[in-house]
Amino acid sequence: MSNSESVAITEQPQRFLIAASGTGGHLFPALAVAEVLEAEQFQLEWLGVSNRLETQLVPKKYPLRTVPIEGLQTRIGPKTPILLGKLAVAVWQTRQLLKRGQFKGVLTTGGYIAAPAILAAWSLGLPRVIHESNAIPGKVTRWLSSICTGVGLGLEDATTYLPKDKTVVVGTPVRPAFLTPCELDLPIPPEATLIVVAGGSQGAVSVNKLVRACAPAWLETGAWIVHLTGAQDPDAQSFQHPHYLSMPFYDNMAGLLQRANLAISRAGAGTLSELAIASTPALLIPYPYAAEDHQAFNAAAFVKAGAAEMYRQDELTEEQLKQTVLQWIQEPQVLEEMAVKAYSLAVPNSTERFAQLILEQIEASP
Numbered sequence: 001m002s003n004s005e006s007v008a009i010t011e012q013p014q015r016f017l018i019a020a021s022g023t024g025g026h027l028f029p030a031l032a033v034a035e036v037l038e039a040e041q042f043q044l045e046w047l048g049v050s051n052r053l054e055t056q057l058v059p060k061k062y063p064l065r066t067v068p069i070e071g072l073q074t075r076i077g078p079k080t081p082i083l084l085g086k087l088a089v090a091v092w093q094t095r096q097l098l099k100r101g102q103f104k105g106v107l108t109t110g111g112y113i114a115a116p117a118i119l120a121a122w123s124l125g126l127p128r129v130i131h132e133s134n135a136i137p138g139k140v141t142r143w144l145s146s147i148c149t150g151v152g153l154g155l156e157d158a159t160t161y162l163p164k165d166k167t168v169v170v171g172t173p174v175r176p177a178f179l180t181p182c183e184l185d186l187p188i189p190p191e192a193t194l195i196v197v198a199g200g201s202q203g204a205v206s207v208n209k210l211v212r213a214c215a216p217a218w219l220e221t222g223a224w225i226v227h228l229t230g231a232q233d234p235d236a237q238s239f240q241h242p243h244y245l246s247m248p249f250y251d252n253m254a255g256l257l258q259r260a261n262l263a264i265s266r267a268g269a270g271t272l273s274e275l276a277i278a279s280t281p282a283l284l285i286p287y288p289y290a291a292e293d294h295q296a297f298n299a300a301a302f303v304k305a306g307a308a309e310m311y312r313q314d315e316l317t318e319e320q321l322k323q324t325v326l327q328w329i330q331e332p333q334v335l336e337e338m339a340v341k342a343y344s345l346a347v348p349n350s351t352e353r354f355a356q357l358i359l360e361q362i363e364a365s366p
């Protein structure tokens with residue numbers, strides 16, 4: 001073999017497919033790991049669905065391929081044949097993509113996009129790694145973990161539901177900005193108590209309504225509020241105050257949570273891992289319709305550590321929310337103690353640990 005031939009072979013790009021779709025909770029951990037894989041010289045492509053959040057977050061960084069897949073129902077019903085047909089098409093398309101691109105493997109963060117990704121990689125004998133960030137794994141994770149070559153978990157609790165020989169608890173990767181001190185580009189005075197309200201990547205209309213009702217009493221104390229309302233709240237602009245900043249979505253979550261004295265939040269796994277690393281105490285209101293109530297189980301770890309209080313949405317009254325927060329504003333040392341406990345749950349090297357798991361699977365592959 002001539003020198004030029006051997007150079008051509010070693011310079012073949014190592015391709016890798018990331019299948020993550022739908023919500024910030026699925027996309028941001030995958031984007032964090034993508035940066036490490038890129039630094040390892042992998043050429044990345046993304047598998048998603050059209051009209052979901054990935055179409056806004058991914059194409060500026062990686063080529064996005066989409067497949068026509070939607071939620072898989074557990075109960076057999078009239079829609080089942082259509083859903084299975086769509087799954088079959090998505091598996092076939094993903095398989096063609098993987099074969100043509102000579103990919104080294106697949107990573108997914110769960111949800112329904114995980115099904116075609118795992119099944120296609122399995123059918124081709126490629127390494128396939130899943131990350132599950134919730135305390136109770138989603139349906140697809142539970143169904144397909146046994147045919148994955150590696151399973152990374154955000155929380156220890158999830159091990160109960162998954163094949164023990166494959167699971168490794170790595171924590172949930174966060175965006176790199178969370179790992180260094182970040183400036184906040186909002187005009188909040190340094191001495192003011194800052195309350196951040198976050199309802200996950202899509203916002204939480206019910207929480208928004210409660211918060212707006214309590215906001216005047218909190219603002220009266222001199223506190224500031226940054227309220228991330230999501231894009232679906234028709235009343236998002238109904239409350240105005242110079243110290244109340246309302247936005248549908250904000251990118252600099254690292255700066256915001258590092259500065260916040262308290263977060264009022266849903267209990268999505270992504271946000272919880274960020275609250276931990278940013279050392280932010282929280283009042284958690286789990287999304288009541290989350291599959292198998294998984295947000296309440298996510299929140300339980302925070303409550304157990306003393307980093308948060310959890311309230312059920314249907315039981316939490318406006319008065320109770322108002323008074324709980326007012327009491328914390330008046331006793332900042334309680335929030336400071338909770339902040340320390342929040343950091344005790346942080347896994348700062350989660351991205352590296354999960355990337356390592358993926359690289360090991362690739363190396364072990366024939």
Ligand SMILES: CC(=O)N[C@H]1[C@@H](OP(=O)(O)OP(=O)(O)OC[C@H]2O[C@@H](n3ccc(=O)[nH]c3=O)[C@H](O)[C@@H]2O)O[C@H](CO)[C@@H](O)[C@@H]1O
Nearest residue numbers: 023024025026028200201228249250253268269270271290
């Ligand atoms: C309604 C629902 O079922 N949500 C699920 C969804 O996450 P969902 O995206 O709803 O919630 P997560 O808390 O996991 O993630 C939200 C992400 O969006 C970011 N963000 C949010 C608002 C904003 O203005 N800017 C911003 O960057 C947060 O910092 C975080 O990184 O997947 C998670 C991971 O499987 C689950 O735990 C959640 O239960």
